[in-house]
Amino acid sequence: FPVKDKTFQTKINVLQLRYMKQISIKKSTSQVGGSNRGPVAVVGPDRSLSLPVSRLLLNGSGSSDDSGIVSYRWEAVSGPPGLRLDDADQPVATASGVRAGRYTFRLTVADQEGATDSASLTVKVPEGDSFLPVAHASGSHSLTLPNNSLVLRGSVTNADQTAVHFLWIRDSQSPAAGDVLYGSDTQPSLYLANLVEGTYLFQLKVTNAQGRSGSATATVEVRPEPGGGEQVELEMLVSVSQVSVAQRDTVVRQLAALIHVLDSDLHVRALQGHSHISTVLRFSVHGASGPLSASRLVGVLRSQLLFEKSDYLLFRVLRVDTVLCLLSCSGRGQCDPITKQCACDPFWTENLIRRYLGDGESNCEWRVLYVILTSFVLVVLILSLGWTFICCCKRRQTKARKKTKYTILDNMDEQERVELRPKFSIKHRSTEHNSSLMMSESELDSDQDTIFSRDRPVRSRNRISTAAARNGDAFG
Structure with a gap:
């Protein structure tokens, strides 16, 4: 029906303006049925991001409806x-390929009755040239052995951490010992193990998509174990993979009994x-007054396990x-930490x-x-003694050869005298009228001790015995 009252017409116009203002805030609602209040789309406040940005999450999970939302649509x-939207039909969508500029996204939701609602989101991405990534390497740390593992947790600001490349670099003056686990030197967190005594420096370098980088340094100080200098190394003939917990405990009990400690x-x-x-x-022994001397322990264990009781332990001991x-090296050398032997100074050697x-x-x-x-x-003395001994032996042999021996020959016939007569032109006294004959071996220049008859040895010996009995003290 026509409206003739101007005042009433003005009220209608005001209501229309209010309705149009609600549309201008980027929300529209469709009502189906008198009892359905319709869904409400929620996308959150507008955002501003800094490059580099690898992806952008669009979250519409805060949307609601009295009967439940059945569909989502991001656009x-x-x-x-170059922008790409993934999972556009889900409450949370992912936008990738984000560049510098201004983006507007719209979420439309619908309920079971077909009612819909929409909400818009504005994202500003300024140019990234003015932003430098700032690295954080977690500062300084200290460890006390035997604890030798650590995790350095790095981070970055003024950049998207998921789009930044991380690189951990060990300083060239740091100890070379120590392992990096899981390839974590290219990850935000660096996992370290088997560190040794000393000071480590690690530099964390972060690089964004534009190639701009920042760096920070982490320091790790590894302190020696209290009483660690009194530790003993025992090398056993068994592979480490074959030693069980029970066998290790047995060896420990045997060592404790050998050293007379608990x-x-x-x-x-x-x-x-x-x-x-x-x-x-590797082990150490603590008594009531502190750690026992490693040098004394080594002396006791060497004498017992390497010589006297070599089969005492469960496994054979090698070292x-x-x-x-x-080792003090007598104050004239240095102890080699690898071989555990003394390296003597010039002009000195080992006893x-x-x-x-x-x-x-x-x-x-x-x-x-x-x-x-x-x-x-010593060499001269040995040679002198040897030469003296040889000379003495030769002198005794010479004296034995020059000694004159005599043999009494009696009642010899003519044939025997001819045989014993010397072949050299030496004049002898006549033996024809003597009842006994004495001949010298030196005169005959013979090497034999006693002269016997070669034809009748038995009769010659009998004659010699009879002549000796008859002459009596002729040799006196």
Whole structure:
């Protein structure tokens, strides 16, 4: 019906203007049925992002309806080209390929009755040239051995952490020992293990999509273990993969009994493989007054396990040493931390008698000059004694050859005299009228001790015996 009252017409116009103002805030509502209040789309406030941005999350999960929302639809109303929307029919969508510029997104929701509602979101992405990524490397850390592992957690500001490349760099003056786990040197968090005593410096470098980078430094100080210098290394003939927990505990009990301490006083520091056939057990012993001397422990264990009771432990012992080289080297050398042996200063050498016949400790007690002189004197002395001995033996043999021996020959017939007559032109006294004959071996220049008849040896011996009995004291 026509409206004739101007005042009433004015009220209608005001109501229409209010309705149009609600439309201008980018929401529209359709009502189906008198009892359905319709859905409400919620996309959150407008946003401003900084490059680089790899992706943008559009969250419409705050939308609501009295009977439940059955559909979502995200769409890019405006913005630079190259944008891609994933999961556009879900409450949360993902926009990728974001560039610098201004983006407008619209979410439309619908309920079971077909009622719909829409909401818009504006995202501003300024140019990224004015932003530098700022790295954070978590500052300084300190560890006390035997704790030798750590996690350095890095982060970045003024950049999207998911779009930044991380790189951890160890300083060249840091200890080389220590492992980086899981390839984490290109991740925000750096996982470290097997660190050793010393100071480590790690530089975290972050680079954004535009190639701009920032860096920060983390410091890790690894302190020595209290009493760690009194640790003992025991190398056993068994692969580390074959040592069970029960076997390790058995070895610990055996060692405690050998040293005469309680099992709780012996602390195992490490059990690790030395080679494919040997295992190293590192331990220390604490008494009532503190850690026991590693040097004394090594001396006791060497004498017991390597010589007297070589089969005492569950596994055969190959070597017993201190973890740190504690040898004084007689004040004339330095102890090699790897071989645990003394490297002597120039003109000094090891006392071999003490090393191999004494306590077996490496040392630098002998001066090289004295060793050379002593060796020369010993060689001369040995040669002199040998020459003297040879000369004495030759002199005794010469005297034995010149000694004159006589043999009494009696009642010899003519044939025997002819046979015993010397072949040389030596004049002898006549033996025809003598009842006995004495002949000298020296005169005959013979090497034989006694002259016998070659034809009748038995009769000659009888004649010699009869002549000796008849002559009586002829030799007196």
